[in-house]
Amino acid sequence: MITLALAGKPNCGKSTLYRAATMAPAEIANYPFTTIDANRGVAYVRVPCPCTALSHRCGVCADGIRYVAVHLIDVAGLVPEAHTGKGLGNQFLDNLRQADAIIQVIDASGGTDIEGNPVDPGSFDPLDEIPMLKNEMAMWLCGIIEKHWAKMQRQAQSRTFSIYTGIAEILAGLSIREEHLVEAERDAGIHLRTASPSDLVGFSRILMPRAKPMIIAANKADLASPELIAKVRTAGAVLTSGAAELALRSAASAHLITYQPGDPDFAIPDEGKLNPAQKTGLEKMRAYMKQYNGTGVQTIINTAVLELLDMIVVYPVEDETHFTDGQGRVLPDAFLMKKGSTPHDLAYQVHTDIGKGFLYAVDAKSKMRIKESTLLKDGDIIKIVSTAK
Ligand SMILES: Nc1nc2c(ncn2[C@@H]2O[C@H](COP(=O)(O)OP(=O)(O)OP(=O)(O)O)[C@@H](O)[C@H]2O)c(=O)[nH]1
Ligand SMILES: [Mg+2]
Known part of the structure; x- marks a missing residue:
């Protein structure tokens, strides 16, 4: 099954998005490193069901909407220099091995610093989070290669040894093909057979995005200023509000609203069942959804699978x-x-x-x-x- 992973700095809302998308339990809190062990669950891609065009309806879809399962992984937060052991280190990045694509979660509201500590909303630039994760992931990859490098270079003395096959074996399970290695070697302008440790860094930076395609979820968009919304959109991010989606799905399972994940709006069958706080909360969410065409949680999963992974x-x-x-x-x-x-x-x-x-x-x-x-x-x-x- 296709596997997506949520990654990013601490406290940006990964576990909230995970819970919203899977409705599986995961701890959520407003401080860094709430998640230590990875959470694994099932999320769904939403597509129109072809049975609507047939004379028989399928009985699997919900009113013509079909949800197709994918795996979703939520990992611990990553901080700068994680590859040297800062924060929780980067061992847990091994959880990303199985991922076909990465959803990088950033805090669009600018309300947490690069280590996930709360700061004044808007005072941190969310775009600074993007190179941080890329860098840490590249260094993680580089670390895996380096560990085997001395042995690999000895083996490379033999003419019959393919350095590409050798590296592909080291990186087994990372879904890296030999042609990725050949291309990354060319683009990095190095020769793998004689590469130095610093060559490997450049090589890993180029290889990483080929191995793990990435898409950005600008989360906490409900808290973000219009300026930051415009900024993250220009960077190609998908706006999300994990908190809104989680609240809507919970309200739907409590039969307070009717809502299908990915709908642009929801309905309230009986206003009398809601207390004033619930009513105000739902109205806020409705205004947000109207402005941005839903909570964005379904959009990020659909885009990751159907567009990024093609x-x-x-x-x-x-x-x-x-x-x-x-x-x-x-x-x-x-x-x-x-x-x-x-x-x-x-x-x-x-x-x-x-x-x-x-x-x-x-x-x-x-x-x-x-x-x-x-x-x-x-x-x-x-x-x-x-x-x-
Ligand atoms: N307003 C708003 N708050 C959010 C949203 N997503 C998450 N939060 C809040 O942000 C805080 C952090 O959420 P988590 O889901 O625990 O963040 P995380 O990235 O998993 O954090 P770590 O596990 O520590 O790395 C919590 O207080 C959430 O309620 C959102 O879309 N909107
Ligand atoms: Mg978490």
Whole structure:
């Protein structure tokens, strides 16, 4: 399953975003290093369900909205010089190994310094947080390579030894491909076989963003001044209010409001159930959501998966006439696939045996058999015909 990780300085709202997105427990507090051990949970990408265009509704989606699961990890806060052991150090960055992409959380309100201590709102520049995390992550990566470097250079004396394979092995689990290494070596202007420790720093800085694509969540946007909002937006950040999303989801589970994650607004079925404080709180959130088109929490997850990781959602079925699986369930599964995947790739994702025995695929919407080389499209409903059952 796709894995996203929330990372950033302490006290910027990572655990709040995590709780809002997963509705799983996690400690939240207004001081640095509240989180020590990583939290892991399930969040969802929101997409329109293709069943709305069919004669049978699927029974899985909520009013035509389909939520597709991804893993979400919330890690401890990172401070400058974490790679030399400051704060909680950077050992916990190992939690990011499994992440396909990183959501860097910054405090858009400028109300906490680089170490997460509360300061006057607006007195800290949130954009200063961005290079800090990049730097610490690059130094972490560099540290992993350096640990093995002496041995690697000895091995590199042998002509048959591939330095790329060697590094790829050290970084196993980080989803780094050998071509990333070749490109980063070229762009850093170094020769890996003879690289010095300082060469490795430059190399790691270039390699890091290729290995772990990153997107920025400008959180606590509900507290941010218009100037800071404009500033973080110019830097390409997605505005989020983890606190608002968490409050809305909690209110929805208590049946005080009707709200689906990612909706631009919510409804209050019975005003009488709310106390005055709840009413004022909800009105504030509504004003915020109107201005910024929702709380931004769903947007950041969708953007990370669908745009940053360039994925589409595809629906495999066994019966292309009724769009069902073997038990008659309509569109039971939704798979996130990298754009550029083929039906054969989908077959492998469903099951290795189905992939091995792949014969051909049928586009269930047109009922046409599709060529193996055809690329899957977002929202495709596909029947796979395989020798394996
Ligand atoms: N107004 C507002 N407050 C928020 C928001 N997100 C988080 N907070 C508050 O910011 C403080 C820190 O939140 P946490 O979620 O614990 O932050 P963290 O990044 O996980 O912190 P560490 O685990 O210490 O690194 C808490 O007081 C939250 O209530 C937000 O979107 N808006
Ligand atoms: Mg935390």
